[in-house]
Amino acid sequence: MKTERYNRLIQLEGISHEGLEKLKQTRIAIVGCGTLGSIYSLSVVRLGVGFVRLIDRDIVEEHNLSTQLLFQEDDLDVISPKAIIAKKRLESINPYCEVEACPSDLTYKNAETLLGNVDLIFDATDNFETRFLINDFSLKYGIPWIYTGVVGYRGVTMLIQPDRSACLRCMMEEPPETGELPTCETEGVWIAAAEVIAGVGLTEAVKLTTEREVDSTLQELDLDTGKWTKIRVNKNPDCPACGNHDFSFLDGHIQNKATSLCGRDVVHIESQQDENLNLLAIAERLQSSYTVAVSDDLLKLNIPEGEIFLFRDGRAFVKGTSDPARARALYNRYISM
Amino acid sequence: MRITINGTSREVSEDVSLSSLLEELDLNANTTVVELNREVVKKSVYPEVKLADGDILELVRFVGGG
Numbered sequence: 001m002k003t004e005r006y007n008r009l010i011q012l013e014g015i016s017h018e019g020l021e022k023l024k025q026t027r028i029a030i031v032g033c034g035t036l037g038s039i040y041s042l043s044v045v046r047l048g049v050g051f052v053r054l055i056d057r058d059i060v061e062e063h064n065l066s067t068q069l070l071f072q073e074d075d076l077d078v079i080s081p082k083a084i085i086a087k088k089r090l091e092s093i094n095p096y097c098e099v100e101a102c103p104s105d106l107t108y109k110n111a112e113t114l115l116g117n118v119d120l121i122f123d124a125t126d127n128f129e130t131r132f133l134i135n136d137f138s139l140k141y142g143i144p145w146i147y148t149g150v151v152g153y154r155g156v157t158m159l160i161q162p163d164r165s166a167c168l169r170c171m172m173e174e175p176p177e178t179g180e181l182p183t184c185e186t187e188g189v190w191i192a193a194a195e196v197i198a199g200v201g202l203t204e205a206v207k208l209t210t211e212r213e214v215d216s217t218l219q220e221l222d223l224d225t226g227k228w229t230k231i232r233v234n235k236n237p238d239c240p241a242c243g244n245h246d247f248s249f250l251d252g253h254i255q256n257k258a259t260s261l262c263g264r265d266v267v268h269i270e271s272q273q274d275e276n277l278n279l280l281a282i283a284e285r286l287q288s289s290y291t292v293a294v295s296d297d298l299l300k301l302n303i304p305e306g307e308i309f310l311f312r313d314g315r316a317f318v319k320g321t322s323d324p325a326r327a328r329a330l331y332n333r334y335i336s337m
Numbered sequence: 338m339r340i341t342i343n344g345t346s347r348e349v350s351e352d353v354s355l356s357s358l359l360e361e362l363d364l365n366a367n368t369t370v371v372e373l374n375r376e377v378v379k380k381s382v383y384p385e386v387k388l389a390d391g392d393i394l395e396l397v398r399f400v401g402g403g
Contacts, residue, residue, distance in 0.1 A: 036403040126403045149400035156400045171370050172399055173380065180365055184402040194403075218370055220397040229343050229395050231372045236379075 005094075006048055019210035020048060026209050027051040029115055031106055031134060032124030033058070033086045035189055036148050038070035039198040040122045041086060045094040047206070052090070052097060055114050056083040057105040057268070059298065059309055059317065067191045079295045081311060103297060104313055105270065106130055108252040111137050120205055121145035124198075126184070128175040129249070135160070135168040136250035139242050144208060146201040152187040153224035155197025158217065158233075159204040162242070165216045170236035170243075185264060193223045267327030271314030279312060286334070305330055338390035349388060356383040368399040 003010060003020065010016050026049050030040050033056035044052055060075045060082050070086045078085055081103030090099045106114055106125075115121060115137050123131055123145055131147065138145045139162045147168060148157045160167055200219055207214045217230040240246040248254040283294035291302040299310040306320015308331065316335065318327035339346055342362075349358060355378060359366055371378045372395040378386055388394075 032403055034403055124403050126401065128399075128401050131401075149403055151400050151402040154398070154400055156397060172367060174367065176365070176368050176399075176401070181368060181399070181401045189402065218397050220400075227343050229397055231370055231377060231395050231397055233370060233377050 009047060014207075014212050015210055019206075022210050023048050023206070024050045026120065027053075027118040028120050028122065029053045029055060029118040030122045030124055031055045031115075031130065032126065033068075033070060033082045034064070034124060034126060035067040035191070035194045036150060036198050037086075037122075037124030038068045039195055040124055040148075040202060041090055042069055042093065043198075043202050044122075045090045045097040045099065048094070049097055051100070051118075053100040053102060053114070053118060054083045054086050054090075055102045055104060055106050056081070056086070057103065057311075057315065058082045060085060061264075063264075067189050067194065079293045079298050079300055081298050084297055103311060105268070105315060106133065107270075108133060108250055108255065110274075111250060115141075115143070118143065120209065122201065122205070123147050123149075128172075128181075131168060132175055132249040132254075136241060136247040138162045139167055139245075140247055140250060146205050148197060148201045150189060150194045150197055151182050151184055153190045153193050154220060154222045155193045155200075156218070156220045157197050157201040157204075158219065159201070159208065159214055161208075161214075161216060164235075166218075166233035166235050167239060167242045169241040170239040171218065171233055173240075190223060193221065196223065197221050265322050266317050266319045267321060267324050269316040269318060269327060269331050271311075273314070275312070275314030277310070277312050277314060279310065282310070282335070290334075301334060303330065303334055308334060310335060338388075340388055340390070340392040340394060342394045343396055353388050354384055355386040355388065358388065359383065362396075364396065364398060370397045370399075371395075 006020050010020050028044055028049055030037050033054055060071050064071055070089055075085050083101040083103040087099045087101035102114055134145055142162050144161045146159055204214050217232045220229045237243050279294050279299040283292045283299055286292045293300045297312050301308045309317040316331055318330050321327050338351055340349055366380055366383055374393055
C-alpha cells in the first residue's frame with residue numbers, strides 16, 4: 001500500500017504501518033458538520049480512515065465562516081446542504097477515503113440506519129437531545145463515541161466506551177432545560193477552543209483504533225483560564241440507560257424538540273415521513289412567481305418574509321422567524337401542495 | 338474556611354453544602370460533574386455533602402454547542 005502520503009503519521013510512536021492499516025479498516029460516523037465536525041472530518045480523512053459518514057441537517061451560513069474550517073466564501077452561493085459541500089471538500093483532500101454525505105436530521109426513526117455499520121461515532125452536534133440519542137445507540141450496539149462540546153473558551157470531551165466507562169446518562173440524568181446552558185449565540189465560539197478539544201477527542205479515538213491505552217476521562221479545557229480538568233467517572237449502577245437498559249431516546253419515548261444550542265432566527269420543520277422530493281419539479285412550479293434556486297438536494301425560495309430552504313427528505317428551514325407556528329404557516333403557504 | 342476548586346483556592350462559609358456551593362457558583366447540578374477529594378459525588382447527595390477546610394474539588398460543566 002502506498003504510504004508516502006502518511007509518512008508523518010506512521011513515524012509516530014504507537015502508530016506505524018500497523019496503525020495505518022487499522023485506520024484504513026475503520027468506519028466512522030461524524031454527527032454534525034459545524035465547528036467540531038469540520039475539525040474531526042478534515043482530520044480523519046487526512047489520517048486515511050477508510051470510511052466517513054457525515055450527518056448534518058444544515059446549510060452553510062455566513063457566520064459559519066469564522067469557526068468552521070470545512071467551508072469557504074463561495075460555498076455561501078452554492079445551493080447544497082452542508083453535508084454535500086463537506087463531502088466534496090473532503091474528497092478533494094483525500095480521494096482514497098470513502099465519504100458518504102447524509103443531509104439529514106438524526107432522529108430516533110433513522111438512527112439505526114445513519115449510525116449503523118460504523119466502528120466509532122464522533123459527536124459534533126449542537127444539542128443534548130441528539131447526544132442522548134447517540135448515547136442510547138452506543139449502549140445498545142456497543143459502539144464507542146466521542147462526546148464533544150464547545151462554547152466560548154471552553155471545550156469538554158470524553159471517549160465513552162459503552163462496556164467500560166460511564167455513559168452520558170451516568171453523568172447527566174436528563175437533557176438540560178432550554179436556557180440552562182450557554183449557547184454559541186450568546187457566548188460565541190473561540191475557534192481554538194474547538195481545535196484543542198477536538199484534538200483531545202481525536203487523539204483518544206485514534207488510540208482506541210490503534211489499540212493503545214485510552215484515557216476515557218471527562219475532560220474540560222478552558223483556554224481563557226488555561227485550566228485542564230480531568231475527572232474519572234465510573235459507571236453509575238443506577239443509570240437508567242446503561243444500568244437499566246432503558247433506551248428512551250432511541251425508542252422514541254422521549255422526543256424533545258432538538259433546540260439548537262447554536263441557534264438563530266430560523267425554524268427547522270421536520271419531515272413527517274421519509275420523503276424523496278423532486279426539488280427540480282417543485283422549483284419549476286414556484287419560479288413563475290418567486291425567485292428560486294435549486295439543485296437535486298436543496299431548494300432555496302426567496303419570500304417577502306425571508307427564505308425557505310427545502311431538503312430532498314422533506315425537511316425545511318424557514319428563515320426570518322423564530323416562531324414555529326408562523327414558520328409552519330409560511331411553509332404551508334408556499335411549499336405544501 | 339478554604340477549599341480548592343479546579344486548582345484555585347477559595348474562601349467559603351463553614352458547613353456549606355455542595356448544592357449550596359454550586360448555587361453560589363451559578364452552576365446547575367444536572368449539568369455539572371463534581372469530584373470531591375478524588376471521588377465523584379453522586380448528584381442525589383449534593384444537598385447532604387458538607388464541605389470541610391482543605392477540600393479539593395474538581396468540577397466539569399457540560400457544554401452543548403458544537
